[in-house]
Amino acid sequence: MAITFLRAASSGLHDGAAARDAAAAGAGHCYVSLPKKRRWILCSLKYACLGVDSGEAGRTLPVYSSLAVSPAGEAVISSEQKVYDVVLKQAALLKRQLRPQIVPVSPTDQLELPRDSLKQAYDRCGEICEEYAKTFYLGTMLMTEERRRAIWAIYVWCRRTDELVDGPNASHITPSALDRWEKRLEDLFAGRPYDMLDAALSDTIRKFPIDIQPFRDMVEGMRSDLRKTRYENFDELYMYCYYVAGTVGLMSVPVMGIAPDSKATTEGVYSAALSLGIANQLTNILRDVGEDARRGRIYLPQDELAEAGLSDEDIFNGIVTNRWRSFMKRQIKRARMFFEEAERGVTELSQASRWPVWASLLLYRQILDEIEANDYNNFTRRAYVGKAKKLLALPVAYGRSLLMPYSLRNIQN
Numbered sequence: 443m444a445i446t447f448l449r450a451a452s453s454g455l456h457d458g459a460a461a462r463d464a465a466a467a468g469a470g471h472c473y474v475s476l477p478k479k480r481r482w483i484l485c486s487l488k489y490a491c492l493g494v495d496s497g498e499a500g501r502t503l504p505v506y507s508s509l510a511v512s513p514a515g516e517a518v519i520s521s522e523q524k525v526y527d528v529v530l531k532q533a534a535l536l537k538r539q540l541r542p543q544i545v546p547v548s549p550t551d552q553l554e555l556p557r558d559s560l561k562q563a564y565d566r567c568g569e570i571c572e573e574y575a576k577t578f579y580l581g582t583m584l585m586t587e588e589r590r591r592a593i594w595a596i597y598v599w600c601r602r603t604d605e606l607v608d609g610p611n612a613s614h615i616t617p618s619a620l621d622r623w624e625k626r627l628e629d630l631f632a633g634r635p636y637d638m639l640d641a642a643l644s645d646t647i648r649k650f651p652i653d654i655q656p657f658r659d660m661v662e663g664m665r666s667d668l669r670k671t672r673y674e675n676f677d678e679l680y681m682y683c684y685y686v687a688g689t690v691g692l693m694s695v696p697v698m699g700i701a702p703d704s705k706a707t708t709e710g711v712y713s714a715a716l717s718l719g720i721a722n723q724l725t726n727i728l729r730d731v732g733e734d735a736r737r738g739r740i741y742l743p744q745d746e747l748a749e750a751g752l753s754d755e756d757i758f759n760g761i762v763t764n765r766w767r768s769f770m771k772r773q774i775k776r777a778r779m780f781f782e783e784a785e786r787g788v789t790e791l792s793q794a795s796r797w798p799v800w801a802s803l804l805l806y807r808q809i810l811d812e813i814e815a816n817d818y819n820n821f822t823r824r825a826y827v828g829k830a831k832k833l834l835a836l837p838v839a840y841g842r843s844l845l846m847p848y849s850l851r852n853i854q855n
């Protein structure tokens with residue numbers, strides 16, 4: 443049966459059938475009682491199905507869901523809702539400008555870092571960022587010095603985390619190695635960095651109100667990469683994308699800062715940052731289909747593949763057919779919707795952060811155009827944005843960064 447992602451409606455839903463009916467009706471908020479847990483939750487139901495069966499026709503984009511209905515007709519909490527809870531918590535922390543709680547450490551526990559070493563540590567983070575991610579590095583070069591260094595430190599921690607499961611030693615990585623990595627994360631948040639690169643992040647989290655949760659969640663994403671190679675539906679894939687990429691958006695907002703004149707809610711800005719992470723990861727996945735398949739991995743919703751008449755075998759064979767093209771069109775459309783969702787949020791960031799974030803958004807989104815230009819052959823051709831196009835994106839991004847925050851536009855008109 444097709445999973446029904448709902449643009450649900452009204453309030454006072456008591457059971458799955460009612461939820462399903464209401465879902466057909468429209469948008470809004472709803473209260474859902476969960477049969478098993480017997481508790482009420484408020485769902486902020488913004489989006490609905492990606493039209494697994496019929497929903498797509500004529501609707502502007504239902505992308506992801508807050509409420510889903512199980513085959514038995516029970517209302518279940520979707521990945522989007524679970525992630526939105528994290529967004530709310532992160533937003534609340536930023537609003538209160540809470541610094542991470544630093545556990546006092548004894549001098550012997552503490553890695554003493556002379557000022558010069560800290561500079562070296564940050565410089566090394568910059569070099570790693572440049573070496574592995576030219577596009578992000580370009581974005582960071584448009585930032586203020588302090589923010590740039592902070593983003594480098596975050597980048598390096600993320601890259602090292604990803605390398606645990608994707609790097610040369612990946613075959614030796616066990617869940618307990620990830621547990622140790624998480625313990626090390628806790629230590630660096632507590633002011634006890636293990637090495638120089640951790641020390642740069644320790645310093646960053648002292649300077650910016652960054653919370654540990656998104657970092658923990660990224661480690662969780664890597665745990666799931668160790669055990670899972672298929673995603674049943676978009677809800678499962680969404681959760682994975684949150685873990686490995688949406689988290690980066692949440693880590694970055696406290697560094698980027700929100701414009702003082704922005705009228706947007708902090709939650710709204712966090713949601714947009716989350717969407718940018720999800721959009722980037724979906725784009726990554728679509729670019730790397732062939733590469734991932736060669737490692738036995740398929741990061742595509744199995745139910746949508748089946749609906750398009752495609753199987754794992756087709757992915758492994760890697761032939762571009764009309765079925766594949768139309769499947770890809772749908773996936774690209776969804777990724778673009780997440781980019782669009784992110785756009786509003788970029789305008790709410792502090793002025794100095796908008797240019798780099800616009801630049802990275804425009805550059806990353808162009809990968810989708812390149813997949814189209816390759817006639818959807820993402821099996822054997824890697825979509826690549828050339829230097830000229832990259833450079834051209836910079837003035838465009840700059841122009842956009844001068845636009846006033848979206849939240850102020852209606853007020854002033």
Ligand SMILES: CC(C)=CCC/C(C)=C/CC/C(C)=C/CC/C(C)=C/[C@@H]1[C@@H](COP(=O)(O)OP(=O)(O)O)[C@]1(C)CC/C=C(\C)CC/C=C(\C)CCC=C(C)C
Binds near residue numbers: 608711
């Ligand atoms: C309001 C608003 C829009 C704010 C902006 C918030 C913001 C800056 C969001 C950034 C989102 C972002 C850059 C997400 C990264 C997504 C990503 C590429 C994740 C990759 C995951 C695993 O994928 P995979 O293994 O398939 O990929 P590889 O083949 O290995 O590449 C990651 C590799 C996880 C680790 C993520 C990173 C290493 C990137 C972290 C990037 C930064 C901290 C830089 C952000 C800087 C700028 C200028 C946007």
Ligand SMILES: [Mn+2]
Binds near residue numbers: 605608
């Ligand atoms: Mn990787």
